[in-house]
Amino acid sequence: MIDYASLIKDTTAYKTVLGDKASSRLSHAYLLVTADGNSLDEYLKIFAKLLLCQAQEPCGKCRACKLIDGGVHPDAYFYPKEKQNVTVDDVSEIIEETYLKPIESNKKLFVLSHGENLSLVVQNKLLKTLEEPPANVIILIGATVDFPLLSTVKSRVKRLEIPAFSQEKLINALKEDCPDLDKLANACAHAEGSVGKAIELYGDENIGKVTQFLSEMVLDMKSSANVLDFSIKLANEKIEILDLISAMQLFYRDMLSYLSGNEKVIVNKKNLDLIKKAQGYTLGSCVHILEKLTEAESRRRANANQQMLTEWLLFQVLEGKHKWLKL
Ligand SMILES: [Zn+2]
Incomplete structure (x- = not known):
């Protein structure tokens, strides 16, 4: 399995949220930016676990972590559903859900992947929730770039950035899945710090x-x-x-x-x-x-x-x- 967690745990983004959680000052909205669109959903899942795990850091073993891994945590909502873009109906659903109490956890988490594809209508509709978030609601938006997002959206989310990873770190995270180490080293050298690109190149x-x-x-x-x-x-x-x-x-x-x-x-x-x-x-x-x-x-x-x-x-x-x- 690709060890995304080991890569993420060293980042400022991860440490920021970990610190927010430790001091009980979680932001009501985060924007996670990574150039690696292929790995974005994996990164979002790690942050979802970080936000909802009963332990301080995502343990992978507790009920919350297991439910998130299985994609069935009743308080963690992932959008878009299937491979489409987030729709206006999705945002209506989010707004309705934010007013209902969480079931398992003490908070509700709404994860929106590929925020760079959010239409202006969707962003505007979402804005109200970002402006006046009900208590215990966290919105996590993942994006490959943030320029398509409205400045009014950006000003209400805490920005986190996943950096380009060093060749050594990529090799470490990928060596189990990509056992030909010479080929892997080569792929990682040309991957511009991106897990997704390294995997593509390894197969090339x-x-x-x-x-x-x-x-x-x-x-x-x-x-x-x-x-x-x-x-x-x-x-x-x-x-x-x-x-x-x-x-x-x-x-x-x-x-x-x-x-x-x-x-x-x-x-x-x-x-x-x-x-x-x-x-x-x-x-x-x-x-x-x-x-x-x-x-x-x-x-x-x-x-x-x-x-x-x-x-x-x-x-x-x-x-x-x-x-x-x-x-
Ligand atoms: Zn856990």
Whole structure:
């Protein structure tokens, strides 16, 4: 099982609510923001347990935790029902329910997932409850971004943010579900701190091919005479150049950190071996290559021909190495 709880427990968001609970000062409304839309519901469930568990921290064993895990806690309402958006009828139901006493717990919890999809009508209808919440009612809204929310809504909720997680933390949380640790490390390095993205990348065969290609390019592409071979190889392996560009951006940023003596901030520790084996690079060449990668990315997005762009980019890598060799 993916260990979402271990990730969440270290966050300021979690500690904030835990502190609110400990001091009996729970807010009547929270907004949980995470860029990871795939994991949003899991995060909301952890916060629901934090809010309703009889123990201080979600224990997973008490009646409240078990009922929430089973999706049947009579005082915890989760919206939207099924996969649609929250409707006006849902909000009418919420408003009615807020006036009824809780059954199991001493509070009632209304969880609204994907708040970024809430229509203005729904938000306006919800606003009244946010403005004058009945006692013991907590509204928890989860969202991937908060700009679609009305400022009047935002001003009445306590904002919590789930940060991007480090590669180590992602690996730890996912290692049980993703047993190929090399593949997992690679996926987590490219996941931008997101559990959902790491899982997607882990299942993506492409990423192994891209890493292999990058490693061969760095070690074996010595002169312009090799460029055509490498660009043909990329085409044969059916690697999309944008995937290569993103792997190269990470690699050369890590190399830049390494060469400037900041080994600690290297994002993908697996890059370190390759960086140490790579020859002929200076800080100047890394900067040059990173600039060209940005240019290549926008050219590809503007539909530049992949084969020509690959050759151009590979020349730029060599150019970067040679031009800055003596500086
Ligand atoms: Zn519990």
